[in-house]
Amino acid sequence: MKKILTTLALTTALVIPGSVMARTITLTGALKNYGGDGAYLAVYVTKENGDFVGTVWVGGGKSKYFDHFTHWYRATRGDMRYAMTGASVGAGRSFEITFDLADALIDSGYQIRIDASVEDMRDAPSDIVIPITSENFGVTNSGRRYVRSVVLQ
Amino acid sequence: MIRALHKYIGLIAAVLLLVLALSGVALSVVPAWEKIKAPALVETKLTVGELAARIAVHYPEVEQIRRAPSGQITAYYYADDAPGAVVVDPATGLGLSDYEFSPVVRWLKDLHRSLLLGDGGRLTMAAGAGALLLLSISGVFLIARRMGGWRKVFSPARGTLATRLHVEAGRLSILGLALTSVTALYMTLGTFEILPQDVANPAFPAEVSGETGLGTAQMQALNHVPVNQLRSLTFPYANDATDVFTLTTDNGKGYIDQGTGKILAWEDAGTWQKVNEFIYLLHTGKGAWLWGLLLGLMVSGAPVLAVTGLVLWWKARQARPSLPKGVAAHKADTIILVGSEAGSTWGFAGTLMSGLTANGHGVYAAPLSRFTPDKYSNAKQIIVLAATYGNGEAPASAKGFIDKLSALKQAPAARLAVLGFGDRQFPAYCAYAEEIIAQAKETGWELLLPMDTVDQQSPQDFNRWGNALGQVLGHELELAHVPVQPRTHRLKLVSRRDYGLEVQAPTAILRFAVPRTGLLNCLRGRGWKHFKAGDLLGIIPDSSDVARLYSLASSTQDGFVEICVRKHSHGLCSGQLFNLAIGDEISAFIRPNPAFAPAKNRKPVILIGAGTGIGPLAGFARANHKKRPMQLYFGIRHPDSDYLYQDELGLWQSEGKLQKVNLAASRVKQVDYVQHVLQRDAASVAAQIKNGAQILVCGGRDMAAGVAEALQEILAPHGLEPAQLKAQGRYLEDVY
Structure with a gap:
C-alpha cells in the first residue's frame, strides 16, 4: 500500500517552566493495516511512573470521543493545554509531528506515549511507550495495537 | 406549491435517497443477524464479576470485556504482546470465534452516514435526511389531496401502475421514513456536538488503595451487577497498581479499586445520554432487532418511491408537447386555456391549436391559472380544456381560475367552450370542468357549444368534439390527436369460430395466445398486463394510428386472449381482424376497464x-x-x-x-x-x-x-x- 505522509502539525512547544534550552523533535510514525476507520491519536509526555507532563498532539476531529484515550484522559481530564489538534490518521498511513522539547526532559526518565482509538474497535491506551533518551533517537520503536512504528529525530 | 416542492426536492435528492434507503435497508437486518449469532446467555443471574473471572482464566491478559446491544460478549486481550479479540461464550468464558467487526457492515455504515466522504459526506447525507422529511410531509398532504380529503387517505389508490405504486409505497413507508429522517437529523446534531453532552464520565479517583490481586468474582462492586446490564468492563493496565477497573452499564459509569473491589467513583447516565441512546436505538434497531426489521421493511418502500417518482415525472415531461407558435393574447380570436395536472392535456391543446390555426384562426394558449379576460380584446371564443384532480379539484395549472371567474363583474364577450378530460374509473369524472360550467352560468357567460368530455385521453372523443366545434365555427375541423401510444405486443391467432353469415351478421370469436414478454420487460413495466374479462383490448390496425377497443371475453387465468368481432362493411379494423387466419399476428395492448366488472360480493x-x-x-x-x-x-x-x-x-x-x-x-x-x-x-x-x-x-x-x-x-x-x-x-x- 502506498504510504502517504500526513503532516499532522507544523510545530508545537512542550517546554517545562524554568527551563530555557529546547530542541526541535520530529516524531515520525506509521499505523498498521488494522482494517478499520481512521484512528484517533493522543501523543503526550509522562514521567516513568505515568505521571502526566504535557500533551503534544491530540487528533481525530470530534472532541467528544477523546475520553477513549483512557490513559491520556485520566491524566488530563481532557485538558487540551499545550496540545495541537488535527485530523484522524487512516489505517496503514504515516504521520509526522514536529515539536519543541525542553532539554531537561531528555535522559531524565520521561516518556512519550501514544493512546489510540478506532471506531467500533478496541481502545489502545499506551499503544506505544518510548523513553526519551539520547540512545532512543533514530531508533524504530514498535507499538502494540494500531501503531506499527515510531521514530524520534 | 406543495406539489412543486415535492417534485423538485424529489428530483434533486432521488439518487441520494436511493443510496440512503438501500444501505439503510441492508443495515436494518444487522441487529437481527447479530442477535441470531450471539451465544445465548443461559444463566440469567450471571454477574459481571463472575463473567470476568471466567474470561480471565482463559485470557489472563484480558484488557476489556464488551457486551453489544445484541447480547454478544467480546473480550479484548493480549497474548504474547499480540492483540486478540474473541466472541465469548458466557457459560464458560471461552472464546468461540475470533471477533472482527464486519468490514461489509463498516463499509455500509460509512456509506449510509457519509458516502465514505467524512464530514462533508455526513452533511450531504443529513441534507438527504432533511429532503426525506420534507418529501414525507408534503407526500402526506398530496395523498390526502389526491384521495379527496383526510378521511379518505386510506381508500384504494387509482390511476396508472406507477401512480398506484407511488401512493401505496408512500402510505406504507411514510411513518418509517419520517421517523428515520428525524432521528438521522438528531444524530447529526449529536455528531457535530451541537446537542448538549452529559455522558457519564466521573472524575478519576484521587486515591486508590494501591493493592492488587483481588479476583473479579470477589469484587463487591461487580458481583451484584447482572451481565445483561453490562456495556463494558475495562481492566487495569498491567502492572499499574494505580489503575482501576472501569465499569460502564446501562445506568452509568464508575471506577472500581482493583485491591478492595469497591466503587471509587460513580456517575449516573444523564438525561441527554438516555435520550440520545433512545434515538440511536430508534434509528438503528440496535438492541431492538424486531423494530429494526420493521423499520427496514418500511424504508424498503423508499427505492420504490424514488423510482416511481422519477417515472411519473418523466411521463409528465414526455406528455408535455411543444405547442405550435401562436399569436399574442390581444390579437388572438381564439383563446385556449389549459387546466392540466400531469401535462397530457397540453398535448390535446397543441392539436387543437394546429387545427384551428390551419383554418385561419389566430390562437393564443395559456394555463387556466393565467386567465386575464381584459387582455383578450379580439377574442371571439375562449376554449377551456380542463382535467380534474382527485375528488373534483382544480388541476395544477388551473389554480385560482374559479375564484377569478366568480370575481368577474361581467362575463367576457367571447363565447365559452369547455372540454373536460378525465377517467371514468374515478367517481368525480370531469367534475372540475362541470364546476367551470356551473360558475360560467352563474356569471352569465354565453356558451359556444355544450360541454363535452374526453375519457382516458380518447382521440375519438376528442375528434367528435372537434367536429362539433367546427360546425359552430363554420368550417370543418378534424382533430387527429396522436396520444402517446401504449406499448403494443404481437398477438398470434390460435383459433376462430365464425357465426352469423346466414343472417347478415358475420361475427367471429377470435382467440389469441397470451404473448410472452420476459421477466426483464415485466420489471421495466413493458410486459403484457394482467387482464380480466370486461377489460379492453386495444388493437391498432395496419395503416392507422388510432386504436380500436374491444371488450375482452377472457382473463389472464384462462391462458388466452379472446374477443368477439362483428364485421362492419367499411370497418378498417374489423375487416383486418376478420381476415386473420390461424397463426397471423396483430398489434395490441391491454387497457384496464375496472368500471365494467361484477362487484366483489356474493350478490346475484x-x-x-x-x-x-x-x-x-x-x-x-x-x-x-x-x-x-x-x-x-x-x-x-x-x-x-x-x-x-x-x-x-x-x-x-x-x-x-x-x-x-x-x-x-x-x-x-x-x-x-x-x-x-x-x-x-x-x-x-x-x-x-x-x-x-x-x-x-x-x-x-x-x-x-x-x-x-x-x-x-x-x-x-x-x-x-x-x-x-x-x-x-x-x-x-x-x-x-
Missing part, C-alpha cells in the same frame, strides 16, 4: 347483452368459479346462425357458473328482444334487484336504451330507479 348478477356484447358477459360467467347466482339475457338473430358461445353456455350451466340463459331471437317466427324477455321476467328481475343484484349490460346503444326503458318499467312499482342503481354502481353499461 344479471347479465344482459346482444350480439358481440356477449363477449365480456361470457368472460364473467367463465370466471364465476365461486358460482354466485348469475343469469344471462342474450339477444341474437337466429339460434342456428349467430348463437355465440352456445356450447360453453350449456357447459357453464351444468357447472353451476350460470343459473339460466334467456335467449331472445329476432329473426324467427316469434320475434323477440332481450327487453321483452326481461319484461316477462319482471317479477323475478325485480326480486333479484331488491335482493342487491347487480346488472351489467353490454351491446349496441339501441339495445341498451331498450333495456333501460324496460328496467324503468319493471322497477317503478317497487319505488326503484335505474339512475339510482347506476349511482350505486349496480347498473353498469358497456355500450358502443
Whole structure:
C-alpha cells in the first residue's frame, strides 16, 4: 500500500517552566493495516511512573470521543493545554509531528506515549511507550495495537 | 406549491435517497443477524464479576470485556504482546470465534452516514435526511389531496401502475421514513456536538488503595451487577497498581479499586445520554432487532418511491408537447386555456391549436391559472380544456381560475367552450370542468357549444368534439390527436369460430395466445398486463394510428386472449381482424376497464347483452368459479346462425357458473328482444334487484336504451330507479 505522509502539525512547544534550552523533535510514525476507520491519536509526555507532563498532539476531529484515550484522559481530564489538534490518521498511513522539547526532559526518565482509538474497535491506551533518551533517537520503536512504528529525530 | 416542492426536492435528492434507503435497508437486518449469532446467555443471574473471572482464566491478559446491544460478549486481550479479540461464550468464558467487526457492515455504515466522504459526506447525507422529511410531509398532504380529503387517505389508490405504486409505497413507508429522517437529523446534531453532552464520565479517583490481586468474582462492586446490564468492563493496565477497573452499564459509569473491589467513583447516565441512546436505538434497531426489521421493511418502500417518482415525472415531461407558435393574447380570436395536472392535456391543446390555426384562426394558449379576460380584446371564443384532480379539484395549472371567474363583474364577450378530460374509473369524472360550467352560468357567460368530455385521453372523443366545434365555427375541423401510444405486443391467432353469415351478421370469436414478454420487460413495466374479462383490448390496425377497443371475453387465468368481432362493411379494423387466419399476428395492448366488472360480493348478477356484447358477459360467467347466482339475457338473430358461445353456455350451466340463459331471437317466427324477455321476467328481475343484484349490460346503444326503458318499467312499482342503481354502481353499461 502506498504510504502517504500526513503532516499532522507544523510545530508545537512542550517546554517545562524554568527551563530555557529546547530542541526541535520530529516524531515520525506509521499505523498498521488494522482494517478499520481512521484512528484517533493522543501523543503526550509522562514521567516513568505515568505521571502526566504535557500533551503534544491530540487528533481525530470530534472532541467528544477523546475520553477513549483512557490513559491520556485520566491524566488530563481532557485538558487540551499545550496540545495541537488535527485530523484522524487512516489505517496503514504515516504521520509526522514536529515539536519543541525542553532539554531537561531528555535522559531524565520521561516518556512519550501514544493512546489510540478506532471506531467500533478496541481502545489502545499506551499503544506505544518510548523513553526519551539520547540512545532512543533514530531508533524504530514498535507499538502494540494500531501503531506499527515510531521514530524520534 | 406543495406539489412543486415535492417534485423538485424529489428530483434533486432521488439518487441520494436511493443510496440512503438501500444501505439503510441492508443495515436494518444487522441487529437481527447479530442477535441470531450471539451465544445465548443461559444463566440469567450471571454477574459481571463472575463473567470476568471466567474470561480471565482463559485470557489472563484480558484488557476489556464488551457486551453489544445484541447480547454478544467480546473480550479484548493480549497474548504474547499480540492483540486478540474473541466472541465469548458466557457459560464458560471461552472464546468461540475470533471477533472482527464486519468490514461489509463498516463499509455500509460509512456509506449510509457519509458516502465514505467524512464530514462533508455526513452533511450531504443529513441534507438527504432533511429532503426525506420534507418529501414525507408534503407526500402526506398530496395523498390526502389526491384521495379527496383526510378521511379518505386510506381508500384504494387509482390511476396508472406507477401512480398506484407511488401512493401505496408512500402510505406504507411514510411513518418509517419520517421517523428515520428525524432521528438521522438528531444524530447529526449529536455528531457535530451541537446537542448538549452529559455522558457519564466521573472524575478519576484521587486515591486508590494501591493493592492488587483481588479476583473479579470477589469484587463487591461487580458481583451484584447482572451481565445483561453490562456495556463494558475495562481492566487495569498491567502492572499499574494505580489503575482501576472501569465499569460502564446501562445506568452509568464508575471506577472500581482493583485491591478492595469497591466503587471509587460513580456517575449516573444523564438525561441527554438516555435520550440520545433512545434515538440511536430508534434509528438503528440496535438492541431492538424486531423494530429494526420493521423499520427496514418500511424504508424498503423508499427505492420504490424514488423510482416511481422519477417515472411519473418523466411521463409528465414526455406528455408535455411543444405547442405550435401562436399569436399574442390581444390579437388572438381564439383563446385556449389549459387546466392540466400531469401535462397530457397540453398535448390535446397543441392539436387543437394546429387545427384551428390551419383554418385561419389566430390562437393564443395559456394555463387556466393565467386567465386575464381584459387582455383578450379580439377574442371571439375562449376554449377551456380542463382535467380534474382527485375528488373534483382544480388541476395544477388551473389554480385560482374559479375564484377569478366568480370575481368577474361581467362575463367576457367571447363565447365559452369547455372540454373536460378525465377517467371514468374515478367517481368525480370531469367534475372540475362541470364546476367551470356551473360558475360560467352563474356569471352569465354565453356558451359556444355544450360541454363535452374526453375519457382516458380518447382521440375519438376528442375528434367528435372537434367536429362539433367546427360546425359552430363554420368550417370543418378534424382533430387527429396522436396520444402517446401504449406499448403494443404481437398477438398470434390460435383459433376462430365464425357465426352469423346466414343472417347478415358475420361475427367471429377470435382467440389469441397470451404473448410472452420476459421477466426483464415485466420489471421495466413493458410486459403484457394482467387482464380480466370486461377489460379492453386495444388493437391498432395496419395503416392507422388510432386504436380500436374491444371488450375482452377472457382473463389472464384462462391462458388466452379472446374477443368477439362483428364485421362492419367499411370497418378498417374489423375487416383486418376478420381476415386473420390461424397463426397471423396483430398489434395490441391491454387497457384496464375496472368500471365494467361484477362487484366483489356474493350478490346475484344479471347479465344482459346482444350480439358481440356477449363477449365480456361470457368472460364473467367463465370466471364465476365461486358460482354466485348469475343469469344471462342474450339477444341474437337466429339460434342456428349467430348463437355465440352456445356450447360453453350449456357447459357453464351444468357447472353451476350460470343459473339460466334467456335467449331472445329476432329473426324467427316469434320475434323477440332481450327487453321483452326481461319484461316477462319482471317479477323475478325485480326480486333479484331488491335482493342487491347487480346488472351489467353490454351491446349496441339501441339495445341498451331498450333495456333501460324496460328496467324503468319493471322497477317503478317497487319505488326503484335505474339512475339510482347506476349511482350505486349496480347498473353498469358497456355500450358502443
